[in-house]
Amino acid sequence: MALVGDIATEVGRKAGADRARVYSVTKYDGFVPSDEYFNKQVFSRDLSSYKLVDVGTFAYATIHLDEGSIGIAPETALISPMYTAFKINLSQVEPRYLIRLLKSPRALQAYSILGEGSANRRRSIPFKRLATLEVPVPDLNEQRRIADILDKADALRAKRREAMAHLDSLGQSIFHNMFGGVDMHELGSRLQFMTSGGRGWAKYYAAAGKRFIRSLDVQRDAIASGTDVFVIPPDSAEARRTAVRGGDVLLTITGSLIGRASAVPEALGDSYISQHVAILRSSMLEPRFLSGFLNSDSGQKQINSAQYGQTKPGLNFERIRRFRVPDAPMELQQKYANRVAAVERLKMKHNLQMTELDNLFLSLQDRAFKGVL
Incomplete structure (x- = not known):
């Protein structure tokens, strides 16, 4: 066994006028070019305060190490000052071994003890704390x-x-x-029913009961499970209006998750929806077909052009009805x-x-x- 501080040394000088590609250090892929990872420039134009690290240098997100955000520089790179960098003694440690060790569940559990600060999600681990971690060598x-x-x-x-x-x-x-090249018709001419959920469902939350489907549960062509929420619905016209049936199609209509659609399996019939989700019901459109269209490139282009609002985008029923869907036989x-x-x-x-x-x-x-x- 050895302490990290016995086999590694903190490094990372300010870049100053030196230039290299800017990298982010991610949970799953380690070092990733920032412009590729975010599909845009998110780093400062003034890079003088960034750290310049050599190929083979380890770096980690000081406040996200407990999530596994650590990697090895594939080339000379610039990284944000928010990252901590260190070099290892290659006569003692194989880099591929150490990176596996430092990303292992065993290490991630140890990081929760090493963190400094009061906020659970923002606890930092400076190198002086990581240096005290004992690892098998x-x-x-x-x-x-x-x-x-x-x-x-x-x-x-x-x-x-x-x-x-x-x-x-x-x-x-x-x-x-x-369906590419098939004639199109307005979605509204094929819908028998469309509605969205109401507000105030939180007071009906329960440990067990009917499934309550939120916008985050609606994935592309799937209803997520694992973080299920349940309600004891009231006996009211409002609740009956927003009850989901097997074969419905759900579409997220507000917020950052707007535009995701999924058919509802029979097992989730008699569920209920939040105000951020719409029910589309039709006897003329096969549910998987409608969901597939809404999630297709054509459907997503129409959804994007129909959104209103800048800070909180939304879709209204009138615009949804005007979506043009392939006129395909059942x-x-x-x-x-x-x-x-x-x-x-x-x-x-x-x-x-x-x-x-x-x-x-x-x-x-x-x-x-x-x-x-």
């Missing part, structure tokens, strides 16, 4: 063996994530191939729904395999840093 050959094993296991996870990302875009490709809509359902089954299989790979990786990490791998 076997001989270099063993470190490299462990790093090789973890790298190979992580590569399998990366390939699985790539496959899942391809499946995420496959539904949109299917929609475009089947048979073709159902064929699309069947294809998307097959993709969803494949995604579910990949998700299960991803969970197995994640669990395997966690097990390997745990054993590696206990010295029993």
